[in-house]
Amino acid sequence: xxxxxxxxxxxxAIGEVEDPEVPVTLVDLGVVRSVEADGEQISVVLxxxxxxxxxxxxxxxxxxxxxxxxxxxxxxxxxxxxxSWHTGDVTPRxxxxxxxxxxxxxxxxxxxxxxxxxxxxxxxxPFGGSVCKVPFSCRTCGSTFDxxxxxxxxxxxxxxxxxxxxxxxxxxx
Amino acid sequence: xNEPEIFLRYAEDQFLHGHLLSSWIVDYVDxxxxxxxxxxxxEELAHAAxxxxxxxxxxxxxxxxxxxxxxSEWWPSRLVVADDRDWPSxxxxxxxxxxxxxxxxxxxxxxxxxxxxxxxxTMLAEQELHRTHWTSWVRLLxxxxxxxxxxxxxxxxxxxxxxDLFGAAPGMPAGPVRRRLHESxxxxxxxxxxxADLDVALLGAAPRPRVAGSEQAQLGRTLGTxxxxxxxxxxxxxxxxx
Ligand SMILES: [Zn+2]
Numbered sequence: 001x002x003x004x005x006x007x008x009x010x011x012x013a014i015g016e017v018e019d020p021e022v023p024v025t026l027v028d029l030g031v032v033r034s035v036e037a038d039g040e041q042i043s044v045v046l047x048x049x050x051x052x053x054x055x056x057x058x059x060x061x062x063x064x065x066x067x068x069x070x071x072x073x074x075x076x077x078x079x080x081x082x083x084s085w086h087t088g089d090v091t092p093r094x095x096x097x098x099x100x101x102x103x104x105x106x107x108x109x110x111x112x113x114x115x116x117x118x119x120x121x122x123x124x125x126p127f128g129g130s131v132c133k134v135p136f137s138c139r140t141c142g143s144t145f146d147x148x149x150x151x152x153x154x155x156x157x158x159x160x161x162x163x164x165x166x167x168x169x170x171x172x173x
Numbered sequence: 174x175n176e177p178e179i180f181l182r183y184a185e186d187q188f189l190h191g192h193l194l195s196s197w198i199v200d201y202v203d204x205x206x207x208x209x210x211x212x213x214x215x216e217e218l219a220h221a222a223x224x225x226x227x228x229x230x231x232x233x234x235x236x237x238x239x240x241x242x243x244x245s246e247w248w249p250s251r252l253v254v255a256d257d258r259d260w261p262s263x264x265x266x267x268x269x270x271x272x273x274x275x276x277x278x279x280x281x282x283x284x285x286x287x288x289x290x291x292x293x294x295t296m297l298a299e300q301e302l303h304r305t306h307w308t309s310w311v312r313l314l315x316x317x318x319x320x321x322x323x324x325x326x327x328x329x330x331x332x333x334x335x336x337d338l339f340g341a342a343p344g345m346p347a348g349p350v351r352r353r354l355h356e357s358x359x360x361x362x363x364x365x366x367x368x369a370d371l372d373v374a375l376l377g378a379a380p381r382p383r384v385a386g387s388e389q390a391q392l393g394r395t396l397g398t399x400x401x402x403x404x405x406x407x408x409x410x411x412x413x414x415x
Contacts, residue, residue, distance in 0.1 A: 051219040082292035082296075126305070
């Protein structure tokens with residue numbers, strides 16, 4: 001067995017690995033960046049949604065386990081790159097699953113409610129229950145939901161709601 | 174600037190500040206505050222680990238860096254050693270650390286090494302969110318008649334401690350880059366601090382040299398708490414979680 005001959009099997013196995021928190025594969029989330037044969041070994045590059053994502057160890061463990069079961073004995077190098085992940089890195093398939101389980105569609109221009117599709121939503125601040133999420137609520141159906149965030153930007157509100165949120169921050173939350 | 178030295182000092186400051194902030198996760202005040210400060214703490218601890226990685230450290234080195242290194246080999250800013258945990262001090266210290274961190278990160282985003290450029294660009298984006306958060310709070314505490322005086326008093330104690338954030342440890346080159354960063358920082362913070370009735374001049378006109386951790390009594394107490402987790406032979410705490 002060599003890294004080159006086993007590459008397709010390893011890619012397929014890693015392609016099945018799901019995020020520890022949401023039922024979306026790491027490939028669809030845009031966390032798995034590449035799986036390549038590199039001489040005798042297979043190199044995997046991962047990109048965290050935030051540098052402080054606490055699930056990094058578990059993700060890497062799952063990737064190693066999947067690769068080892070598809071190609072036992074082939075040396076594997078799993079490396080995290082410290083690049084900026086963006087909500088636009090989520091694939092259309094990943095995005096569909098996220099909306100189904102109650103997240104705002106990632107990478108869209110402005111946030112709308114995953115339950116009723118209304119754009120009349122209210123931001124509940126730029127920090128949420130985990131470092132990659134920001135909380136919202138929907139004025140139309142009353143649901144609360146999370147959106148994923150990238151870097152220094154919080155997913156945008158439609159212009160009317162954005163002006164209102166800015167007033168709220170200026171007025172002291 | 175001596176780069177490994179910059180990464181190590183920057184990592185120490187991020188680690189100690191992240192550690193200080195982390196107490197707000199469990200000292201429950203208000204859900205939004207706990208979520209925000211908890212997220213910032215978690216990201217700063219990750220930034221410390223990222224910086225140690227840029228300095229060439231692996232997991233074992235990182236562990237040694239935090240848990241075993243003697244106090245005489247630490248050179249953190251006085252600002253992140255002082256452990257005033259009241260909210261006004263926390264807010265002001267958060268702003269100072271985030272704004273200084275952004276200047277350091279931004280300066281490294283043009284680095285010749287791609288890994289350094291990527292990591293510091295990512296940190297910079299995350300820090301921007303932190304600075305925005307602290308800025309809103311500084312405006313609030315400095316702008317409200319009920320909190321303004323107390324905020325000013327805490328600020329007068331804290332600001333002089335922050336003057337070494339761009340400072341070099343003795344024996345390390347002070348260099349014009351540090352001075353320029355410090356000056357940019359003063360220019361950037363001046364209007365915001367003035368609006369809260371805080372005197373930016375308390376940060377000093379130029380970076381102040383750092384002092385060793387062995388000369389900062391509070392660091393010994395803080396690291397004592399951090400290290401008390403490592404009890405027993407063969408690193409007891411890990412045996413519990415494995
Ligand atoms: Zn709705």
